[in-house]
Amino acid sequence: MRLIVTATKFQENLLKTMVQIENTFFELGRTCQRNCLIICDRGAMDASAFISKEVWEAMLSANGWNSVELRDNRYNHIVHMVSAANGAEDFYSTEDHACRSEGVELARELDYNAAAAWVGHPYFDVIDNSTDFDKKMNRLIACVCQKIGIETGDRLNVNSKKRKFLVKAPLPPDTEFPPFQDFDVVHNYLQSDLRKAQVRLRKRGQKGHWSYIHTLRKFHSNGQSVEVRTQLSHRDYLNMLPQRDDAHFTIFKKRRCFIYNNQYYQLDLYRQPTHPRCRGLVLLETYSATYDQDSLLASLPKFLLIEREVTGDPAYSMYNLSLKEDWKTSKRYYAGRKDAGTECQGQAKRSLNGHGGDKLNDHDGDKLDGHAADKVNGHEYKVNGHGGEKLNGHGGAKVNGFGEKVNGHGAGAAKPLSHLDAAFAALAGNTMDLSSPKIPKKVALKI
Numbered sequence: 001m002r003l004i005v006t007a008t009k010f011q012e013n014l015l016k017t018m019v020q021i022e023n024t025f026f027e028l029g030r031t032c033q034r035n036c037l038i039i040c041d042r043g044a045m046d047a048s049a050f051i052s053k054e055v056w057e058a059m060l061s062a063n064g065w066n067s068v069e070l071r072d073n074r075y076n077h078i079v080h081m082v083s084a085a086n087g088a089e090d091f092y093s094t095e096d097h098a099c100r101s102e103g104v105e106l107a108r109e110l111d112y113n114a115a116a117a118w119v120g121h122p123y124f125d126v127i128d129n130s131t132d133f134d135k136k137m138n139r140l141i142a143c144v145c146q147k148i149g150i151e152t153g154d155r156l157n158v159n160s161k162k163r164k165f166l167v168k169a170p171l172p173p174d175t176e177f178p179p180f181q182d183f184d185v186v187h188n189y190l191q192s193d194l195r196k197a198q199v200r201l202r203k204r205g206q207k208g209h210w211s212y213i214h215t216l217r218k219f220h221s222n223g224q225s226v227e228v229r230t231q232l233s234h235r236d237y238l239n240m241l242p243q244r245d246d247a248h249f250t251i252f253k254k255r256r257c258f259i260y261n262n263q264y265y266q267l268d269l270y271r272q273p274t275h276p277r278c279r280g281l282v283l284l285e286t287y288s289a290t291y292d293q294d295s296l297l298a299s300l301p302k303f304l305l306i307e308r309e310v311t312g313d314p315a316y317s318m319y320n321l322s323l324k325e326d327w328k329t330s331k332r333y334y335a336g337r338k339d340a341g342t343e344c345q346g347q348a349k350r351s352l353n354g355h356g357g358d359k360l361n362d363h364d365g366d367k368l369d370g371h372a373a374d375k376v377n378g379h380e381y382k383v384n385g386h387g388g389e390k391l392n393g394h395g396g397a398k399v400n401g402f403g404e405k406v407n408g409h410g411a412g413a414a415k416p417l418s419h420l421d422a423a424f425a426a427l428a429g430n431t432m433d434l435s436s437p438k439i440p441k442k443v444a445l446k447i
Helices: 002-031 044-049 053-063 067-073 104-116 133-148 234-243 293-299 418-426
Strands: 077-081 124-127 161-167 180-190 197-206 209-219 225-232 251-260 263-271 282-288 306-309
Touching (some): 002 044, 044 053, 044 067, 067 197, 124 133, 209 234
Antiparallel strands (some): 180 251, 197 209, 209 225, 251 263
């Protein structure tokens, strides 16, 4: 018992120390006259991977902390670098590692626990070992640049993109899912020139604690679009909310986030009140570089009934789903990029599930999985790494946020990251366009 108490106190004091160090760098970032990225090798939620859930909850309560603040609001982006012990075992070794004594099996378990600690973060990416190490680093850098809004051209092309799938209800029981986090999510589109950009606000939370994001989706002449996300305070969110576009319904979702086979997933259940076309709608999202359709479908969670892929289908765009007008007569309907190249493009107002363009599913949607839709919340994952990749002198890489605020334990800590140093130096001339909401820029990254 004494050993458990001592270990718990150690984790509690370690977390307090980490928070204070991070706060110092965050403050320096806020006063910096240039855009800066703070990278943290560790983050506040890591302690929860090494103690029981009950002890963690007691620690939060005793210190007045909560998971939404420590996980979602503190860092803008989480990246989990999967340990070499999981998928690159030939490169996992305890030799020449003074701080590493775990065998492969234990390393896998600890790696999973570390990733699971961040499930639920709104921007959580997992970088696995499906490529060699150099490409793995490029995937990491490309992931960070994409979240920040830095244009990299084809220099970091890793062939990965967001994929979206239609899921058939009812959902299986919660016991069929791997460990997950559930969230309430509210989206509001703001007034904008549709030809140039789409702008929306997102409110996302658990147990009465919320995070707020402003998203600006810009359309470029080359047919591509770039999304720039900025974290907001509650006050900024309320100040911007009156700019709501009355042509759109407010979108209410329950989002469930989980990791399956080292892949991070978000499951969105649309809730009323909204347009009838959204009733019973369930969509699954993930990022994948797999082009072969059969291989992609075979890799998806076996416990879900996947009807088909709807990536790029305008009928499943949240912007179109939220429109109050009938799609057949609306001038606001967004048909998507002409050159998107997915099998769904060009089917803008087609019939869905045997219904007209405005009706997607035959089920009611207020009840899914045998319980009310508001029982399903979602969380995202985080990319932490303990194994073969040594970053910042530690086992793995974790990216907790980006922009003016990137959480790091010291500028010098990034020295061992030669791959990152070279890549970010090459991008130093780019600036981050985070100015759309008239608020101070803030970007934080944890690796």
